[in-house]
Amino acid sequence: MKRIVVFCGSSLGFNSVYKNAAITLGNYLVKEGIELVYGGGKIGMMGILSDSILEKNGKVIGVIPKLLEKEEVVHPGVEEMIVCKKMSERKVIMSKLVDGYLTLPGGFGTLDELFEALTLNQLQIEKKPVGILNINGFFDAILNQIDTMVAEGYLKPENKKLLIVDDNVEGIMHKMNQYKAPEKVTINQKIVR
Template identity: 75%
Template sequence: MKRIVVFCGSSLGFNPIYKEAAIELGNYFAANKIGLVYGGGKLGMMGILADTILDHNGEVIGVIPKLLEKEEVVHAGVEEMIVCKKMSERKVIMSKLIDGYITLPGGFGTLDELFEALTLGQLQIEQKPIGLLNVNGFFDAILLQLDKMVEEGYLKQINRNMLIVGTSVNDLMQKMNAYKAPKISPIINKVVR
């Protein structure tokens, strides 16, 4: 993978383990020459991740909506900053630039981006690997909810399996590099033989 979009919080959270995970992921990207596409911010997990990669002269591309393009938010150190009109446009631009998705801890915006990527995969609009770095069990409750959705008939197991979960950067990246998208019909959502 040449470029990966990372969805993550504009806050650091209360536990330093999340900041450490962002640094670890940034170091992995830099060492493996993987370009980062992200939300363009200088704050929180986003800022730490971008700073780590920039410190190693790695590629960082920010995509930020005009409404967030404020001096206190936008990362001035990112040379390639794409400014778009809307949040929805941001996701389309990001999708065109990347080979895969990774989600780190964050809030509503982070989850929105993750679930849109999963929906695109479910509909076979995209077939890119979608990874979740489950640091410190941060996403355990969401993973249980996805299992409940399968159990209750609202989500097919083949679609649930599209979400690649790792508890460490190396674990996640190995799984993402080995990922093969399921062959399903997007209309009737059945396995194609």
């Protein structure tokens, strides 16, 4: 993988374990020569991750919508900052730039980005690895919800496999690098007459 997008929060959360994982991921990306594409912020998990890479002269590309391009949000140290008009345009730009998607803890925006990436793979618009770094069990409830979606017939078991999960940086990156997209993905649909 040459370039990866990381979805993560503009907050740090209350537990330093999340901040430390972002730093570990940043160090790993620099060591492996993998470029980061991210939301362009200087605050929260986004700021910690980008700072950890920039401090070691790694490559960072920010993609930020005009409405968020404020001094208190946008990272001044990121040399390649792509400013777009809308949030939806941001996702398209990120998608075109990267070889895979990784999600760290965050809020609604982070989950929105994660599930859009999974949906693109389910629809076979893309065939890129989509991973969750499940630090401190942060995503356990969401993973349980995905199991419920399978159990209740709203998600095919083979589509659940589109999501790669691990609780440490080296583990998730190894799994993402080994990922092979399925030949065919089944979309849940029932014809109502």
